[in-house]
Amino acid sequence: MSMIKRAIAVSLLCVAVAGSAVPPPxxxxxxxxxxxxxxxxxxxxxxxxxxxxxxxxxxxxxxxxxxxxxxxxxxxxxxxxxxxxxxxxxxxxxxxxxxxxxxxxxxxxxxxxxxxxxxxxxxxxxxxxxxxxxxxxxxxxxxxxxxxxxxxxxxxxxxxxxxxxxxxxxxxxxxxxxxxxxxxxxxxVDVLAGYEGSAVVTLGDSITDGNGSTTNGNDRWPDRLADRLQASPATRKVSVLNHGIGGGRLLLDGLGPNALARFDRDVLAQTGVRYLIVLEGVNDLGTFTRDAPQSPEAHAALVRRIIGAYRQIVTRARAAGIKAIGATILPYGGNDYYHPDAQNEADRQAINAWIRERGNFDAVVDFDAVMRDPKNPMRMRADVDKGDHLHPSVAGHRAMGDAVPLSLFK
The missing domain is CATH 2.60.120 (Jelly Rolls)
Known part of the structure; x- marks a missing residue:
């Protein structure tokens, strides 16, 4: 072997040995x-x-x-x-x-x-x-x-x-x-994790924030999802970030900023985020007619604007390499604060149909199908209802957390 070939072989061996000692990223x-x-x-x-x-x-x-x-x-x-x-x-x-x-x-x-x-x-x-x-x-x-x-x-x-x-x-x-x-x-709070670690943001309103769950109980539906992810070896490196805000809406500010206004801070700026579950819209629908009825034309315009906001969220998520998962809006018939009627229900059904349609989101979690009363789809099932016909009970949060397929994150 020539001196040049011997030198190259030694160099390659040194690189291989050094490379094997490098810790995983x-x-x-x-x-x-x-x-x-x-x-x-x-x-x-x-x-x-x-x-x-x-x-x-x-x-x-x-x-x-x-x-x-x-x-x-x-x-x-x-x-x-x-x-x-x-x-x-x-x-x-x-x-x-x-x-x-x-x-x-x-x-x-x-x-x-x-x-x-x-x-x-x-x-x-x-x-x-x-x-x-x-x-x-x-x-x-x-x-x-x-x-x-x-x-x-x-x-x-x-x-x-x-x-x-x-x-x-x-x-x-x-x-x-x-x-x-x-x-x-x-x-x-950040942890130093393996490079394959990833986060899922749950972007939502008071349902995601935990209304109906137990103080100090860590039993909101995103908590239940985190429990399930940690219980499975295939998904233990996926974290769950709860970005629910009470009264949150897509189009207008409520108690906190609207979803589009807080998207950069609450989604894009979160370290390691690769997945997004969006459960927003019930407060947009409810506040729309809470104080006075609206014309059919106004209802149709609201549905278009809500779908437009979803499109903006999906576009921005995909541009950042984030999988956008749509969650259908829960039924809220019988709620005394919003007192929805047949037209409100038609709006919800139209929006949920768009969420379910293939290609609009990258995947769908059908919370409506899990939580609705099969005998009266306008209402939540009694066994998962907090009692106000808007927010889930502790059992409802568990049912929602259990409804998210872990295969979405593998």
């Missing part, structure tokens, strides 16, 4: 998230409560990992937000402010123990070495020296948070803290 994957909004007055904390205040908030992640980072939000703040201390730890479990002290880690931001987040922005902490098993509850604790100029929140947390004066981010338990069932200034 990893990337950040969002494992928990919530939609941000301005809290309505009855859900906002008094300014005095948030001056020199420690907030401890409990969230349940879906996929696990060995390293985590926390994303804080000042999305609706009108001035910079200063957080001068923050920690993350495993929750001790159950509705308590107590943490597992052995897991407690101080968070840093670009190596510093504090951060000032510009108005309208979010900010990710540095990573911390913390083993978090799938479906684990984390306690995120932060100290605010001054109250936000305007709060950024997710009122529909269905999880108890704790607020107390003073810097107590290191305390194992916040004894004497005020309790509130809302989240403030937190937007997400």
């Amino acid at each position: 990893q990337r950040w994957l969002r494992s928990w998230a919530s939609s941000q909004q301005i809290p309505e007055p009855n859900n906002a904390l008094p300014e005095a409560d948030l001056k020199d205040a420690t907030l401890r908030q409990i969230v349940r992640i879906s996929t696990g990992g060995q390293q985590v980072r926390v994303i804080f939000s000042n999305a609706f703040g009108t001035e910079p937000l200063r957080i001068d201390a923050a920690h993350v730890a495993l929750s001790a479990g159950g509705p308590t402010s107590k943490i597992d002290p052995a897991s407690d880690h101080a968070l840093t931001f670009d190596g510093a123990p504090e951060v000032t987040i510009p108005a309208g922005a979010s900010y990710a902490s540095d990573l911390v070495q913390l083993r978090v098993p799938a479906l684990t509850s984390l306690a995120i604790t932060l100290h605010l020296p001054d109250a936000p100029a305007r709060q950024t929140s997710h009122p529909g947390s269905r999880a108890t948070s704790y607020v107390i004066h003073g810097n107590k981010v290191r305390d194992v338990e916040l004894t004497g803290a005020k309790t509130i069932d809302h989240w403030y200034q937190i937007a997400g």
Whole structure:
């Protein structure tokens, strides 16, 4: 063998050996998230409560990992937000402010123990070495020296948070803290996962947000979907991100921004997202005639606009390489708030027919077929109805979570 050939062979061998030692690629994957909004007055904390205040908030992640980072939000703040201390730890479990002290880690931001987040922005902490098993509850604790100029929140947390004066981010338990069932200034938790990890965003209204589920029970339909994904070896690397907002609509703002307005932040900006389930539209239909009847022409125009909004969502998702899954709108006949009539039902049926039509979405989850009363399709089945004929019960959330085929994510 010539000297040149021998040198080439040795070089190739070295490359092969070095290549075999390279660890598999990893990337950040969002494992928990919530939609941000301005809290309505009855859900906002008094300014005095948030001056020199420690907030401890409990969230349940879906996929696990060995390293985590926390994303804080000042999305609706009108001035910079200063957080001068923050920690993350495993929750001790159950509705308590107590943490597992052995897991407690101080968070840093670009190596510093504090951060000032510009108005309208979010900010990710540095990573911390913390083993978090799938479906684990984390306690995120932060100290605010001054109250936000305007709060950024997710009122529909269905999880108890704790607020107390003073810097107590290191305390194992916040004894004497005020309790509130809302989240403030937190937007997400990322885990460092294998490159094949992916996230599914559930974009919706109060049904997705968990109305009818149990506070601190983690039994919303997206939670049930996460449980099922983690129970199957084929889908354990798929996380579920709940981006439901109470009163959410496609076309108009409700308690929070409309679906098209929040699409970039709640879908495209979520790390690792590859799937999207859209369950929106019942509030557009209900509010349309809640206060006064509308003409047939106006009904037809509303249906066209709702379908147009779906088309926009599908187009933007596909452009980002995200599989767009349409979910049919649940029946809401008998609801006293919206009091739908035959024309409202015709609108819902027309929209659901479009969702089911092949090619409009990349796949369909037919929640309507699962939840409707076969004897009266305008209404939800009694055994899955919360009682207001609009929101599912705990059993209804479970039925919805069970109705999503896991094959969509393989």
